[in-house]
Amino acid sequence: MAYTLCFLLFMIGLYCAVVKKNMVKIVLGIMIMEYAVNLFLIMLGYFHDGVAPIIDRSEFDAQTQTVTAQFLNSSVDPLPQALVLTSIVISLGSLALLISICIRTYEKYGTFDITEIRRLRG
Amino acid sequence: MALFYMLLVFMVIAAIIAVETKDLLSSVICVGAIGFGGSLMFLFLRAPDIAITQIVVEVLGLIILIRATISRDLTFITGDREFFGTVVSVVILFVILLAGVRIFATLPEFGAPVFARLPGTASQAYISRGLADTGAPNLVTSIYLDYRAYDTLGEATVLFAAVIGATAILRSKSRKALEGSDA
Numbered sequence: 001m002a003y004t005l006c007f008l009l010f011m012i013g014l015y016c017a018v019v020k021k022n023m024v025k026i027v028l029g030i031m032i033m034e035y036a037v038n039l040f041l042i043m044l045g046y047f048h049d050g051v052a053p054i055i056d057r058s059e060f061d062a063q064t065q066t067v068t069a070q071f072l073n074s075s076v077d078p079l080p081q082a083l084v085l086t087s088i089v090i091s092l093g094s095l096a097l098l099i100s101i102c103i104r105t106y107e108k109y110g111t112f113d114i115t116e117i118r119r120l121r122g
Numbered sequence: 123m124a125l126f127y128m129l130l131v132f133m134v135i136a137a138i139i140a141v142e143t144k145d146l147l148s149s150v151i152c153v154g155a156i157g158f159g160g161s162l163m164f165l166f167l168r169a170p171d172i173a174i175t176q177i178v179v180e181v182l183g184l185i186i187l188i189r190a191t192i193s194r195d196l197t198f199i200t201g202d203r204e205f206f207g208t209v210v211s212v213v214i215l216f217v218i219l220l221a222g223v224r225i226f227a228t229l230p231e232f233g234a235p236v237f238a239r240l241p242g243t244a245s246q247a248y249i250s251r252g253l254a255d256t257g258a259p260n261l262v263t264s265i266y267l268d269y270r271a272y273d274t275l276g277e278a279t280v281l282f283a284a285v286i287g288a289t290a291i292l293r294s295k296s297r298k299a300l301e302g303s304d305a
Contacts, residue, residue, distance in 0.1 A: 056259075
């Protein structure tokens with residue numbers, strides 16, 4: 001159910017990127033797809049009634065340098081979280097690049113409509 | 123968990139509005155609603171670091187998007203591409219959606235991840251040894267800045283490359299000077 005709704009969000013973004021004529025709409029579709037993928041990866045690591053992957057003082061045994069078995073069995077997966085953190089920051093960079101291309105094209109052609117941007121101009 | 127599904131449905135509705143509305147500015151604001159809804163979802167999914175990052179990135183992204191759409195005369199570009207192409211792509215997307223639903227049915231149930239519970243996997247090793255190895259109680263920090271620090275370095279490189287590309291595309295002064303010297 002949750003995975004399906006997330007995939008539906010992805011498909012809405014894909015529809016927007018494939019069908020729309022407006023350049024900014026295409027960028028928005030790509031952004032929606034990014035949200036859906038990030039959300040899906042975090043969902044894969046979620047554990048029912050789990051705790052955030054932050055170790056409390058009471059959950060760490062300083063003598064043996066190990067965490068308690070209770071934390072080991074209730075923590076959500078920290079690995080997808082760390083990788084999605086990278087992905088979110090990179091998506092900001094790619095958004096800036098895409099939008100600057102859109103602004104530049106608008107300055108050259110005076111429109112965002114990709115069907116009217118046909119000829120290459122220097 | 124009912125609130126979680128309500129937020130997910132809210133995000134889907136906001137996405138539909140963002141795709142179908144005519145005005146670009148309201149479309150951008152709807153995408154912002156998806157982003158902030160996603161940040162709330164990350165809190166529900168026990169990922170506070172991601173939630174904080176998502177809010178910061180979302181604010182910056184909204185500023186960038188509004189800069190592109192505001193004070194443009196032709197923000198009301200409407201219509202799809204030609205009818206036949208639209209129908210074909212919608213059919214293909216629907217087939218992909220059906221296939222995806224079938225594939226997601228084979229995944230482990232939501233809320234019962236496999237990787238974090240198997241002994242010997244990377245996730246399990248990070249959870250059990252992360253604090254002892256790196257000294258960071260926040261395991262996401264210990265992965266992000268210690269186990270996979272080269273990944274973070276590459277991320278910073280990509281970010282700077284994107285910024286350099288954006289400034290190179292957006293600059294206009296030197297180009298005008300070039301055209302002036304030609305004429």
